[in-house]
Amino acid sequence: xxxxxxxxxxxxxxxxxxxxxxxxxxxxxxxxxxxxxxxxxxxxxxxxxxxxxxxxxxxxxxxxxxxxxxxxxxxxxxxxxxxxxxxxxxxxxxxxxxxxxxxxxxxxxxxxxxxxxxxxxxxxxxxxxxxxxxxxxxxxxxxxxxxxxxxxxxxxxxxxxxxxxxxxxxxxxxxxx
Numbered sequence: 001x002x003x004x005x006x007x008x009x010x011x012x013x014x015x016x017x018x019x020x021x022x023x024x025x026x027x028x029x030x031x032x033x034x035x036x037x038x039x040x041x042x043x044x045x046x047x048x049x050x051x052x053x054x055x056x057x058x059x060x061x062x063x064x065x066x067x068x069x070x071x072x073x074x075x076x077x078x079x080x081x082x083x084x085x086x087x088x089x090x091x092x093x094x095x096x097x098x099x100x101x102x103x104x105x106x107x108x109x110x111x112x113x114x115x116x117x118x119x120x121x122x123x124x125x126x127x128x129x130x131x132x133x134x135x136x137x138x139x140x141x142x143x144x145x146x147x148x149x150x151x152x153x154x155x156x157x158x159x160x161x162x163x164x165x166x167x168x169x170x171x172x173x174x175x176x177x
Contacts, residue, residue, distance in 0.1 A: 028070045
C-alpha cells in the first residue's frame with residue numbers, strides 16, 4: 001500500500017525533524033496529491049507574489065535516500081484546475097479573499113507544473129520510478145519523464161538557464177498565462 005500525502009503538512013514534521021526515526025521510513029511507494037501552491041512551497045519554487053518561507057533545508061529533502069531509503073516509487077498527482085481561484089497560487093487577495101471575475105486571471109497550469117518539476121528534479125531524480133499523474137499535459141509529462149530517465153542513467157541535464165529564468169521573474173510576470 002502506498003503512503004499517500006494530501007498536503008505538505010504531513011511531510012512538514014519530517015522537515016522539522018530531519019534526523020528522526022520515521023514511522024514510514026521503509027515506505028517503498030509514496031503518493032503526493034497536493035494543491036499547486038503546496039507543490040510550489042514543498043519544492044521551494046521561487047515565484048514572486050507568493051508568501052514563501054525559504055528554509056535551510058527544503059521540505060522536499062525528506063524524499064532523500066537518507067530519510068526514505070526504501071523509496072522506490074513516487075507518484076506526483078496534479079490537481080484539476082476547475083476550481084479556478086480556489087486552488088490557483090495567485091487566486092487570493094492579500095487579505096485572503098478570493099479573486100473573482102475580472103479581478104482574477106487564471107494561471108497557465110502547464111507553465112506552473114513545468115516550474116514545479118524544474119525545482120523538484122533534484123529531489124526526485126534518485127528515485128527509481130517517478131510517475132507524473134493527474135492534470136498534466138502529455139507533452140510536459142513526456143519531457144520530464146525523459147529527463148528523469150536520462151538522469152537515472154547518468155545523463156545529466158543542465159537546467160541552470162531554465163531555473164535562472166524562473167528565478168528572474170517579477171511580480172509583473174505572474175500569474176503565467
